[in-house]
Amino acid sequence: MNTQLPVDAGLITNISDVAQHRPRLLVVDDQPINVQALYQAFSADHQVFVATSGEQALALCASRRPDLVLLDVVMPGMDGHEVCRRLKADAATADLPVIFVTAHNDEASETLGLDLGAVDFISKPINPKIVRARVRTHLTLKAQSDLLRGMAYKDGLTGVYNRRHFDERFAAEWARVARNGTMLSVILLDVDFFKRYNDHYGHQAGDECLRCVAATLKAGLKRPGDLIARYGGEEFVCLLPETPLNGALHLADALRTQVAAQQIAHAESSVAPVVTVSLGVSCARGDGAVSAGVLLLAADAQLYQAKSNGRNGVCGIDVQVAEVCPTGANMVKPAYAVPSSAVGPPSGVYVS
Numbered sequence: 001m002n003t004q005l006p007v008d009a010g011l012i013t014n015i016s017d018v019a020q021h022r023p024r025l026l027v028v029d030d031q032p033i034n035v036q037a038l039y040q041a042f043s044a045d046h047q048v049f050v051a052t053s054g055e056q057a058l059a060l061c062a063s064r065r066p067d068l069v070l071l072d073v074v075m076p077g078m079d080g081h082e083v084c085r086r087l088k089a090d091a092a093t094a095d096l097p098v099i100f101v102t103a104h105n106d107e108a109s110e111t112l113g114l115d116l117g118a119v120d121f122i123s124k125p126i127n128p129k130i131v132r133a134r135v136r137t138h139l140t141l142k143a144q145s146d147l148l149r150g151m152a153y154k155d156g157l158t159g160v161y162n163r164r165h166f167d168e169r170f171a172a173e174w175a176r177v178a179r180n181g182t183m184l185s186v187i188l189l190d191v192d193f194f195k196r197y198n199d200h201y202g203h204q205a206g207d208e209c210l211r212c213v214a215a216t217l218k219a220g221l222k223r224p225g226d227l228i229a230r231y232g233g234e235e236f237v238c239l240l241p242e243t244p245l246n247g248a249l250h251l252a253d254a255l256r257t258q259v260a261a262q263q264i265a266h267a268e269s270s271v272a273p274v275v276t277v278s279l280g281v282s283c284a285r286g287d288g289a290v291s292a293g294v295l296l297l298a299a300d301a302q303l304y305q306a307k308s309n310g311r312n313g314v315c316g317i318d319v320q321v322a323e324v325c326p327t328g329a330n331m332v333k334p335a336y337a338v339p340s341s342a343v344g345p346p347s348g349v350y351v352s
């Protein structure tokens with residue numbers, strides 16, 4: 001145990017941490033004198049990015065991910081209203097607070113800006129104290145809503161996504177797969193003999209075990225598009241866009257190995273002296289012949305198969321192939337050499 005840890009916990013200990021904690025502001029104005037005034041008001045305790053045109057503002061929103069935008073209305077080319085419209089139309093930037101900074105502080109202009117989704121209006125010439133106070137308020141509101149949104153999608157015990165978020169992402173991914181004709185794989189994963197673990201070590205140790213399994217799975221997913229969620233109880237689900245069955249089986253087996261390698265003692269398991277998992281994998285191409293529900297049911301059936309095979313193993317199915325050849329659906333044969341396991345047999349990967 002590192003005795004240094006509690007002393008440093010929560011403290012900002014290096015310059016990159018400091019940079020991370022400074023709110024990121026994007027100032028958009030075609031007039032250097034206005035940019036200068038806002039830069040001076042914020043540069044001491046914010047990261048300030050500057051754009052002098054609407055096009056540049058959109059590019060910086062995508063690349064720099066600011067926390068808030070101070071947006072001029074009247075600019076040559078794309079004006080501030082159009083920038084705001086585009087930011088709100090893009091899911092990636094729709095939640096970004098926009099404050100219009102304008103000399104046109106008439107009712108019509110203000111109403112239009114608010115209708116477009118701006119959170120506030122500030123008049124030029126700016127009063128630095130007032131701008132700072134309003135920006136602080138909106139940054140706090142943004143941080144609070146980000147936190148709430150995060151909590152709504154995260155599982156409270158393990159910190160990975162929850163079932164609700166999985167359902168949403170699964171539906172969205174399946175729609176994308178159907179449009180593009182690409183592949184989607186699903187892994188359903190269940191901790192082996194977890195009831196016995198709870199009975200033997202207690203519920204709190206069980207919770208800690210689930211946290212460790214979740215963290216291991218999360219670390220094991222490498223691609224940015226991959227998703228891990230707690231499906232319920234001691235079951236987790238992984239969504240792997242554009243991944244064929246073979247790739248998903250390899251990943252599933254790597255996850256199985258990594259969980260066992262955590263060496264969480266499980267004295268009551270009949271399969272190994274440590275905590276292990278069983279995994280069911282399914283894969284389908286979005287060609288309209290298979291539904292998302294079928295893909296999930298197939299992964300569940302493969303998980304059941306992995307349990308029946310003795311646990312601490314992986315079973316997988318290509319739903320399209322199985323549909324073409326239904327007699328093959330229940331035929332279990334090794335997909336490749338059974339990997340040597342840190343915790344001994346039975347283990348391995350099977351494909352239906």
Ligand code: GH3
Pocket residue numbers: 157190191192193194195196198202203204205206207210232233234307311
């Ligand atoms: P199998 O290998 O067939 O999956 O057996 P199992 O014992 O893991 O499966 P079973 O479904 O019989 O038991 C699952 C256990 O998981 C029972 C339940 O109390 C426990 N469990 C579910 N959610 C939680 C949780 O959040 N924390 C803890 N500690 N235990 C949980």
Ligand code: MG
Pocket residue numbers: 190191233234235
């Ligand atoms: Mg279960």
Ligand code: MG
Pocket residue numbers: 190191192193194195234
């Ligand atoms: Mg279980």
